Amino acid sequence: MNSSVSTQRFLARTLAAPESPTSLTETLADGTRLTLLDAGVLRISPTQPGSHRALISCGVHGNETAPMEIVDQLVSDIFNGQLKVNNELMFVIGNPPAAIAEQRFVEENLNRLFSGKHRHSTAKEAARAARLEALTEAFFLDGDEPRLHYDLHTAIRGSYIEKFAVYPYLHSRTWSESQFGFLEQAGIEAVLLSNQPSGTYSYFSSHEFGADAFTIELGKVRKFGDNDMRRFAQMTESLRRVVDGTERFVARRQAIKIFAVVEEVIKRSENFKLHIPDEAKNFTEYDAGALLASDDDYEYRTQRDGERFVFPITNVPPGQRAMLVVAPVTDLTELTEA
Ligand SMILES: O=C(O)CCC(=O)N[C@@H](CCC(=O)O)C(=O)O
Numbered sequence: 001m002n003s004s005v006s007t008q009r010f011l012a013r014t015l016a017a018p019e020s021p022t023s024l025t026e027t028l029a030d031g032t033r034l035t036l037l038d039a040g041v042l043r044i045s046p047t048q049p050g051s052h053r054a055l056i057s058c059g060v061h062g063n064e065t066a067p068m069e070i071v072d073q074l075v076s077d078i079f080n081g082q083l084k085v086n087n088e089l090m091f092v093i094g095n096p097p098a099a100i101a102e103q104r105f106v107e108e109n110l111n112r113l114f115s116g117k118h119r120h121s122t123a124k125e126a127a128r129a130a131r132l133e134a135l136t137e138a139f140f141l142d143g144d145e146p147r148l149h150y151d152l153h154t155a156i157r158g159s160y161i162e163k164f165a166v167y168p169y170l171h172s173r174t175w176s177e178s179q180f181g182f183l184e185q186a187g188i189e190a191v192l193l194s195n196q197p198s199g200t201y202s203y204f205s206s207h208e209f210g211a212d213a214f215t216i217e218l219g220k221v222r223k224f225g226d227n228d229m230r231r232f233a234q235m236t237e238s239l240r241r242v243v244d245g246t247e248r249f250v251a252r253r254q255a256i257k258i259f260a261v262v263e264e265v266i267k268r269s270e271n272f273k274l275h276i277p278d279e280a281k282n283f284t285e286y287d288a289g290a291l292l293a294s295d296d297d298y299e300y301r302t303q304r305d306g307e308r309f310v311f312p313i314t315n316v317p318p319g320q321r322a323m324l325v326v327a328p329v330t331d332l333t334e335l336t337e338a
């Protein structure tokens, strides 16, 4: 493929050459430099450093198309001069071969292979996870601006809360009120506070580089061309402000709901069962005592009224996440003092 980056849309170019490690550089009229570092990895550098260094990723799951269409439009607007770049950026389309196959993944869930977990896998996605880790490290270590990572996803099931974010486990760090504010004005209705490390891309950026990093769920999985992009206008506008440096990151107005992850349900064996209806939506609420999941020597019953499930999935290998259970948090100090 010898066309320059600007002569083909980022997404089309990536899907046309999903595994070709390419390195192309192009400079826009205002001096902004664009470098294609690998299939689906585009670094964009303004002539002057900005207020933040932002990684915006999508397509970590190949069937989650709306986030890829959002990123494709952002990159296209940058190329054609409709969106000025004032922050150091890297755009990532995570799993191009899976996007071409219109599957969540080809051999293994890419979003469980970060933070070195790829070393224990021989799947195609393992090499991609290692490559994305290396490119992400180079990106974040190449400057000292505050680091951001928004990893854009869509969810398999319908949801009583359509747009929500997963806040990776922070260990000893505290949650950012200004990031709650950013997510709130971007149309995100809830944040799930993770309670343990994970192999996700957002946890990797958060834990390894101290980035304000989130997995952001924007709606439901749909095929390319079936997304109503008006539903993503608020998030798209917020990302445009991250790109052009006009985002102000102010504290939330308390509209965004906060949930704590109280249980990460792990599939232990092929006898694992979810005791929820196939069509039940994310954030379905239960009273205490409800049986949600069972396995050989395990069962999860809700511990208190108001618990809800998120991301239920049975067709995962033993040892992987099969569901999150969350509980509403009214006062964050409840958690910090716990
Ligand atoms: O809808 C589902 O079941 C999964 C949607 C999805 O891909 N969610 C992410 C969440 C990652 C995180 O917990 O930060 C995933 O499962 O990888």
Ligand SMILES: [Zn+2]
Binding pocket: 060, 061, 064, 153, 154
């Ligand atoms: Zn996903």
